[in-house]
Amino acid sequence: MLVKKQAFSAAAEKGYLLGYEQGLRDGACESLVRLIQPAAPIKHDVCILYIPQGFEAIDQGILEALRQSVREVHVADSKQMAEQASLIRPDWMLVLNGLHVFPENHLEQIDQIRAMGIQTAIWFADDPYVTEETITIAPRYDAVLTHELSTVQLYLDLGCRSVHYMPLAVHPGWFKPMRVEEKYRSDICFIGQAFWNRVELFDALAPYLAGKRVFIAGGLWDRMKNYSMLKPFIRMGWLPVEESIRYYNGAKIVINLHRTTEAGSDNRNTLNLPGRSINPRTYEIAACGTLQLTDQREDLPHYYRVGLELDTFKTAEELQSKMAYYLKHEDERRAMALRGLRRTLQEHTFTTRVQQLAAVLSW
Known part of the structure; x- marks a missing residue:
């Protein structure tokens, strides 16, 4: 009986501490979100026809920002x-990405639209992974926007006259701090496809992760050599955006590992252009008020202060060491995540980004 009471008491204390830590985090995030009230965006006197790609979170973020920023949106x-x-008869037609689900007559339609005197812009969100396709698309548009630094010169060399580096951002109406149920909580979370560089990393981490509370979601994870070791933690297949947001909120640490850019079965990048810019997941994780450990990209320091608003790793060994450290240092982990949240809300929402886009396109 005494052993049972002691076990119950230990479990209750552990539950209390976890609840206390979660409450501190939730309360701090709520206070910060209330404190940051962005200025109303400038309203531009233009009519925009927007063509979505089907990237739900990005499309909705851009659309919401356009509705705040221009006279008329279709x-x-x-x-x-x-x-x-x-x-x-819009002033501009803005197309997101122009790939995957776009029809065979995509470019013929663009020619027709330009012949009407309507300005066209495409915002590439998959660079540099599909440059075999984007190099045929870009020259047909009046203006090219890309979130990837390495492809700017590529499009200029193709003869595109108006090329602009335009990073992506986050939809804060979706990706935001929230209280979540116990089933969404984890020590370590990763959501994404199992590209080969990710397989290699998680194979190396598998013995360490097997002893933690872990959540992994995405396709192709059965490529792993150590798949059986992590199988109980893996949810195979596509995860709805709303579920991803809850898992980000419930995690103590979210790993962000950019996919490899090397030409091969996972990419159509025969030019082997490097990945220099950060993915939208960088902003999305930070917007949830959760600590992010990400691999390094060249322009990351332009958007977040490494070691203050998020942290980075180069190897599996370094990542494991940092995960172990931050799991033991709750206050430091929470403070870093809050600083990342603040930076995101102040500078990296789609409302801010659309204002920057309007400036470069002279709306």
Whole structure:
């Protein structure tokens, strides 16, 4: 009986401490979000026809920002771009990415729209992983925006006259701090496809992660040599955005590992352009008020202060060491995550980014 009471008491104390830590985090995030009230965006006197890619969180973030930032916004499916442009007669048509689900006559439609005197812009969100395709698309548009530094010169060399580096951002109406149920909580979380560089990393980390509370989601994870060791923690397949947000909020640490850019079965990048810029997941994790450990990209320091607003790693050994450290240092982990949240809300929302886009396109 005494052993049972002691076990119950230990479990209750552990539960209390976990609840206390979670409460501190939730309360601090709520206070910070209330404190940061962004200024109303400048309203530009233009009509925009927006063509979504189907990247739900990005499309909705851009659309919400456009509605705040321009006089008039319309949305059309890529199959009816030219038809809708002829009816609406927008000042600009803005296309996200222009890949995957776009019709075979995509570029013919762009030619028709430009012939109407309507300005066209494409914002590439998959660079540099599909440059075999984007090099045929970019020259057909009036303006090219890319979130990847390494492809700017590529499009200029193709003869594109208006090329702009335009990083992505986050939709703070979706990705935000929130209280979540126990089932969403973890020590360490990773959400994404198992590209080969990720397989290599998680194979190396598997013995360490097997002793932690872990959540991994995405496809192709059965490529791992140590798949059986981590299988209980892996949710195979696509994870809805709303679920990803909850898992980010419930994690103590979220790993962000950019996919490899090397040409091969996972990429269409025969030019082997490097990845110099950060992915949208960088902003999304930070916007949830959770500590992020990410691999290094060249322009990361332009957007976050490494060691203050998030932290980085180069090797599996360094990542394991930092995970062990931050799991033991709750206050330091929470403070860093809060600083990352503040920076994101102040500088990296789609409302801010669309204002920057409007400036470079002279809306």
